[in-house]
Amino acid sequence: MFRGLKAIADKEFIHVLREPSTIVFALFIPLIQLIIFGYALDTDVKHIPTAVLNQDQRTASRDLIDRFAATQYFDVVEYVGSDQALRDEIVSGRAHVGIKIPPDFSGKVARGTGSQVLVLIDGSDSQVASRAQSAALSLGLQFSSEIAGRTSTPLIDVRPRVLFNPDMRSANFFVPGLVGIIMQIVLMMLTALSIVREKENGTLEQLLVTPVGRFGLMIGKLVPYAVLGLLEIAIVLIFMWTVFAVPIHGSILLLAAVAPVFLFSGLGLGLLISTFAQSQVQAFQASFLIIMPSVLLSGFVFPRESMPALIYPITTIIPVTYFLEILRGIIIRGAGWNELWQQVFILIGLGVVILSIAAARFQKRLR
Amino acid sequence: MNSLQPDAAIVCSNLTRRFGDLVAVNDVSFQVSRGAIFGFLGPNGSGKSTVIRMLCGLLAPTSGTAALDGIDVVSYPDRVKPRIGYMSQQFSLYRDLTVDENLSFYGSIYGLNREQLQRRKAEVMEVVGITSQRSQRAGTLSGGWRQRLALACSMIHEPGILFLDEPTAGIDPVARRRLWDLLFELSASGHTLFVTTHYMDEAERCTDVGYIFLSRLIALGKPSELKLLPGVTPPDTKRIEIVTDNPTTALQVARNLPGVRSSTFFGEAIHLLVDRALEPSGISQVLSKNGIHVNRINDMSATLEDVFVSITEQLEVGDDV
Numbered sequence: 001m002f003r004g005l006k007a008i009a010d011k012e013f014i015h016v017l018r019e020p021s022t023i024v025f026a027l028f029i030p031l032i033q034l035i036i037f038g039y040a041l042d043t044d045v046k047h048i049p050t051a052v053l054n055q056d057q058r059t060a061s062r063d064l065i066d067r068f069a070a071t072q073y074f075d076v077v078e079y080v081g082s083d084q085a086l087r088d089e090i091v092s093g094r095a096h097v098g099i100k101i102p103p104d105f106s107g108k109v110a111r112g113t114g115s116q117v118l119v120l121i122d123g124s125d126s127q128v129a130s131r132a133q134s135a136a137l138s139l140g141l142q143f144s145s146e147i148a149g150r151t152s153t154p155l156i157d158v159r160p161r162v163l164f165n166p167d168m169r170s171a172n173f174f175v176p177g178l179v180g181i182i183m184q185i186v187l188m189m190l191t192a193l194s195i196v197r198e199k200e201n202g203t204l205e206q207l208l209v210t211p212v213g214r215f216g217l218m219i220g221k222l223v224p225y226a227v228l229g230l231l232e233i234a235i236v237l238i239f240m241w242t243v244f245a246v247p248i249h250g251s252i253l254l255l256a257a258v259a260p261v262f263l264f265s266g267l268g269l270g271l272l273i274s275t276f277a278q279s280q281v282q283a284f285q286a287s288f289l290i291i292m293p294s295v296l297l298s299g300f301v302f303p304r305e306s307m308p309a310l311i312y313p314i315t316t317i318i319p320v321t322y323f324l325e326i327l328r329g330i331i332i333r334g335a336g337w338n339e340l341w342q343q344v345f346i347l348i349g350l351g352v353v354i355l356s357i358a359a360a361r362f363q364k365r366l367r
Numbered sequence: 368m369n370s371l372q373p374d375a376a377i378v379c380s381n382l383t384r385r386f387g388d389l390v391a392v393n394d395v396s397f398q399v400s401r402g403a404i405f406g407f408l409g410p411n412g413s414g415k416s417t418v419i420r421m422l423c424g425l426l427a428p429t430s431g432t433a434a435l436d437g438i439d440v441v442s443y444p445d446r447v448k449p450r451i452g453y454m455s456q457q458f459s460l461y462r463d464l465t466v467d468e469n470l471s472f473y474g475s476i477y478g479l480n481r482e483q484l485q486r487r488k489a490e491v492m493e494v495v496g497i498t499s500q501r502s503q504r505a506g507t508l509s510g511g512w513r514q515r516l517a518l519a520c521s522m523i524h525e526p527g528i529l530f531l532d533e534p535t536a537g538i539d540p541v542a543r544r545r546l547w548d549l550l551f552e553l554s555a556s557g558h559t560l561f562v563t564t565h566y567m568d569e570a571e572r573c574t575d576v577g578y579i580f581l582s583r584l585i586a587l588g589k590p591s592e593l594k595l596l597p598g599v600t601p602p603d604t605k606r607i608e609i610v611t612d613n614p615t616t617a618l619q620v621a622r623n624l625p626g627v628r629s630s631t632f633f634g635e636a637i638h639l640l641v642d643r644a645l646e647p648s649g650i651s652q653v654l655s656k657n658g659i660h661v662n663r664i665n666d667m668s669a670t671l672e673d674v675f676v677s678i679t680e681q682l683e684v685g686d687d688v
Contacts, residue, residue: 006475010472011461014463014464014468201461202457202458206460
């Protein structure tokens with residue numbers, strides 16, 4: 001059964017070391033992805049270009065505009081003279097927000113009769129729009145209450161306090177998740193390609209006339225990529241820690257113990273792809289079929305809770321989903337075994353199921 | 368034909384393989400004795416590779432049995448595998464590994480220990496003459512050297528039976544002759560060789576040949592026996608070779624002569640199958656009348672090509688297709 005395992009693994013290590021593109025793919029591309037995603041995936045929307053139509057022009061209106069700017073969310077880039085011009089600014093993309101202050105705004109405020117301020121928001125980017133909306137609303141509330149009763153205390157005083165990532169840095173949220181996504185992509189692709197390459201070159205047929213054991217062949221092919229995968233986790237985590245200064249709040253030891261569990265499903269998916277694909281091109285295409293949901297549905301970018309009921313079940317069978325929860329749990333929230341054991345066991349379960357299906361198919365193909 | 372040879376290295380009986388509706392191999396039976404060079408011929412797609420793959424345990428037969436060294440391939444593939452070496456049609460070694468590393472890899476797969484491996488590597492490299500290239504990457508070897516390396520890898524574990532699927536396809540004539548010299552040496556040292564080929568001259572070198580056509584084995588035997596088959600040169604006919612300066616015109620003229628049954632080119636000569644009663648001098652005269660100078664004219668025996676052509680033709684006539 002396991003015959004030839006060492007010979008296959010040794011040979012595979014030589015392949016990896018001789019083929020510079022494998023090492024580049026395995027070690028450097030993840031770092032590049034990390035840097036790109038880590039810096040670019042910034043959902044902290046600030047400095048939204050804003051156009052202003054001020055038909056009042058007196059003290060209270062200028063005070064209001066200053067307050068908009070002071071929030072850091074709005075940068076006033078243009079003052080315009082008409083409704084049409086205000087709209088044009090947004091349509092052209094020069095501004096994403098337009099503020100219209102009506103005539104006699106200052107007078108109405110002073111009389112305490114109340115006045116409306118129109119805030120036009122460009123909805124083409126939902127993140128920008130929602131941030132602008134909430135910032136504008138809270139600014140309005142705060143300003144009103146200040147004017148209305150500087151002395152009275154509010155009846156209900158809501159004081160939000162953000163735990164764990166108080167600055168709400170998106171790097172702290174994205175980079176740990178990226179560790180999981182990168183491992184998934186690289187492990188799966190390298191494994192699938194290395195096996196399919198043997199099919200393409202006819203070396204698999206040559207191997208099958210030898211007495212190599214089915215598990216010897218399978219595990220021998222996986223071992224080098226498992227080692228590469230572990231190396232990769234270490235490098236990416238060190239990068240995360242040093243370059244992105246994302247603190248690890250939980251136990252690094254627990255992280256090191258749990259991360260290899262994810263290897264099973266990553267390698268298993270690669271093995272599974274290799275049983276379907278006859279060429280490396282097919283293997284690439286199949287990989288994308290798995291990568292897309294892994295990136296979009298795992299909670300890496302969008303929260304799973306907000307996904308439609310039809311889609312949600314899919315998210316529960318994606319291994320990365322649980323690895324992300326574990327990574328974020330340990331790194332961001334300092335969670336321990338007591339909080340995360342369920343995810344770990346689900347991940348083991350998924351890994352076993354995927355590997356079993358892949359192994360069964362792998363054996364069949366050999367017959 | 369099916370009498371059991373106790374020393375047969377390969378015995379297969381009624382081997383059949385279907386892929387869906389397609390019958391790739393239809394009721395094929397033959398034996399190859401130990402130390403023989405069995406030439407397996409047939410056009411592409413006739414089922415040659417499928418037979419090899421079944422004999423090597425890569426593919427299970429739909430029905431029929433195959434045994435190597437008396438061991439059933441279907442039931443005990445793992446006991447058969449150490450006894451056979453397989454060299455596939457396509458170069459299927461690792462190009463980024465050196466000659467030495469490829470040999471080491473296959474040696475360890477077969478479970479050779481360190482000393483056995485060192486000894487066998489030295490031996491097979493010596494046999495195929497690749498010792499001086501041992502540190503070269505396999506991908507940088509030329510065609511002939513690749514074939515030798517492939518042969519060396521297939522023999523690293525001292526198998527008694529070697530399957531070689533078109534070992535000489537696409538290599539130069541010198542390398543081809545060297546490879547055949549090597550095959551004779553292996554056969555002389557007791558190896559049984561199962562070789563597929565498209566070259567008739569290679570088939571002539573084999574001790575036994577089998578010809579597979581449309582999934583069925585239609586000729587089997589020693590080349591000398593096959594050439595004497597009644598169907599190849601019918602009793603009332605004979606074969607004549609005419610060497611001439613102008614074989615093209617000669618063939619056109621000869622083809623229309625009464626008593627000439629079939630004709631073909633053979634380099635500067637034409638080969639004719641004629642009625643036994645036809646006199647060579649008569650043919651010679653007709654050719655001369657047409658301005659063709661005949662250098663030499665003589666009786667000849669059938670070649671293997673003649674054998675396969677006539678058997679195939681008879682089969683096609685017999686079929687209603």
